[in-house]
Amino acid sequence: MDDTPRIFHHGAAVGVTGSCHRLQVAADRALLVDCGLFQGQDADHPDSLEQHRVRFPIDDVLALVVTHVHIDHIGRLPHLLAAGYRGPILCSIPSRRLLPLVIEDALKVGFTRDRALIERFLAEVESRLVALDYRAWHPLIDDERHRIRIRLQRAGHILGSAYVEVDTYDRTTGHRQRTVFSGDLGAPHAPLLPAPTPPYRADVLVLEATYGDRLHEDRRHRRGRLKDAIDRALANGGTVVVPAFSIGRTQELLYELEGLIHRASDARWRDLEIIVDSPLAARFTEVYRDLKPWWDAEAHRRLRSGRHPLSFENLYTVDDHAAHERTVTYLAESGRPAVVIAASGMVSGGRVVNYLKRLLGDPRHCVLFTGYQAVGTPGHDIQRYGPRGGWVMLDGQRIEIRAQVETVNGYSAHADQHDLLHFVRRMRQPPREVRLVHGDPGAQAALRRKLLEWAKEAGHELTVTLGAEGSMTEPQSANATAEAMA
Template identity: 85%
Template sequence: MKILHHGAASGVTGSCHRLQIAPGRALLIDCGIFQGQDAERLDSLEQHQVRFPVEDVLALVVTHVHIDHIGRLPYLLAAGYTGPILCSVPSARLLPLVIEDALKVGFTRDRALIERFLAEVQGRLVALDYKTWHTVLDDERHRVRVKLQRAGHILGSAYVEVDTLDKSSGKQQRTIFSGDLGAPHAPLLPAPQPPYRADVLVLESTYGDRLHEDRRHRRERLKAAIDRALANGGTVIVPAFSVGRTQELLYELEGLIHNAQSERWRELEIIVDSPLAARFTEVYRELKPWWDAEAHQRLRSGRHPLSFENLYTVEGHEAHERTIEYLADSGRPAVVIAASGMASGGRVVNYLKRMLGDERHCVLFTGYQAQGTPGRDIQRFGPKGGWVVLDGQRIDIRARIETVNGYSAHADQHDLLNFVRRMRHPPREVRLVHGDAHAQAALKAKLLEWAEGARHELSVTLGADHLYDEKLPETAYAP
């Protein structure tokens, strides 16, 4: 048995991992696209091609529906994959929306083709309850079972326990793929709990080299950042992914408005300028059973965390353009949440092109900005009075640039360490993926330091050491 990587081996996007159980038998965990600097190393067609075997894949297991974890699904099916797509119940509701949007952006706007593909995907989806074993295969050679556990990253996110039994040798192994782990105190979501045991753990390392700010006080920092922008009579532009971060921000903003003492806050317009985000928010409302206890307490008190009076949604392109002009010219206080989260496309780019050069406005980052993305450039160079290129146009940055790190949807170094050391029976091997080289190296050092102190025998390797071994450019699978 071995684990190979078709993406996110030494980058933070393109997650795609193969558990090769035996010749002719494998599981695929996620199949995402490359983004930012990871994507720049290959041309747009090359980077998404599925050039690994699919005929031996028993099942694709989806940890969550972010595009860097499922975006290569159309290519996977085009390559001949015919098996099931296993995911959590909430993810089964959200996944078709993400894929539909990806098809419109990257493939076709032909509605008939899109509907046909979505029907194909819908027919493959197998929605699994959390904490329940699902048998993928049980014959004379092997028994393969998977179980999903809440990962706390976005609604429906999961880490995957894979239990394999080789019946000829009697050897049993528990392999865990973390997917993207969330951090404690995330809005709407319970914190992930470590599994009871693992033999091998494939662990994300996005923030393996750093600690988040105190998440318990992030709401105050969010309020302070918006207060500063409002004092300037400007708009707060928040680049946010349509699924996950947008809903978390709405939840927090509803709380701030509900508890507000000032008239300015009570009248503050919260604008979601993304039809996709609006659709996701609607599905999030329907998935209330998977919200955490705090969110259910708000519901019982008569509040509506994702549907409140100050919330407005911008639908069509004409309304989008009118909203930009209105906010840019009027100086009316407002918070605009628009995709994409790293400012690499979508409607947020139009806001930035119009408003980055005006010091009244503010760009507020609440999520990870990958190397090579406009978001990272704005975040890095904006406070120095720098510039950024958007749609081929150089834009001088005069708007205020703020970052509230407490909203990261990823576990930090401390949380990742706790995921390992709080297992009753920790793994003997950890494979680090989904992080840049420095983050992986830092987390490896911390894991080995813990293992030495705990007198626990542990091997820590990096995903880049276990690439899919076809004679292909290494960057195809290790951006």
């Protein structure tokens, strides 16, 4: 093995889910960044458990670093522990609060409903969680061979999200390297969260490329689009159904809706019901309220003025399944306008499916997408075929699409092409190598072109590698790792 740390991808090299990246510092020392589930077309194995089985070595892993708690970044954690990983799980302080909730839900959906087993696993996870302050270096190892330390910086994607700086120093060779893993970077001006600030320097950057080929609407425009969709529902007597991830998107939408209601001159807005139909989302929202110290300055100004952006008069939550069924029927038959926020964000399951089965065939209603819809998910099919009066398969049923279908990309929790370029070029010492991951091939290729154009104009020497072209071999043991990298 040479004296340069190597990067391997165990997911999200091609596609936008299953994030899991290995920084191999030596044949017997490595660091994992995230360990997520594959979703949509990325989940291409007929046996989901088999696809998510951990086949890469873990006995050399010093630590797992979690950038944030979305399921495509932490969903393989049960598999990792089942494979024998016993090291620490490092994350931010807010992620320390949120991660057990996500894992508990994942266990119920994909593993077991046995409460005793779930509690035992959660206890194991919680015993390994180590919460780190932002902006502070944390030593992983410091001995006669290596000094390795990490630092988390706010990423602006969801509450608790972070990008990871890894400082490695090989005392046997004198080689030093700063490797940065972006995780998922947020868009600027996102509700509740401050925008990410690029690091001072990076030698190698592993950069997400989810929206590497497009630009988002600005916040004023996207808020106007959201208001317009709801205005039409008010006029039509219909419901706006928003498929949204329980953590992050739901809370950002509640924040925006509270603002629209607060400023509304139309009396109908004062009576508009905002319904969160997801017990998990309700629990996350409660934790978000507890984590106010990590909100941004704008959100704190609202609080000081006496407003409650995540707990307001028009907001209702649906808890048990019986109440959920009553709410679906009520909205389908009453003609009373409402906004329903329900999981899952890509319509791959959850309560949102029941709403869409009842409401998609009625032109009074609207489906509003505010986030990425991966190819192979029902959400992508509705988004693509709905505007042409197509159909979608939900729970094995063919559902005709007559409802309005709208997309407001500005509410994406991901940085767009401009923001990703900004993250690189605003570094005081930009990287010599960028590895693009977590994006479809077209998005990665478009972002590479833009990065290389910038580097040429700036006179900066830069290599940009697509995830599929990078070091993809998944070593089977520490010895095999050394041989593969020799």
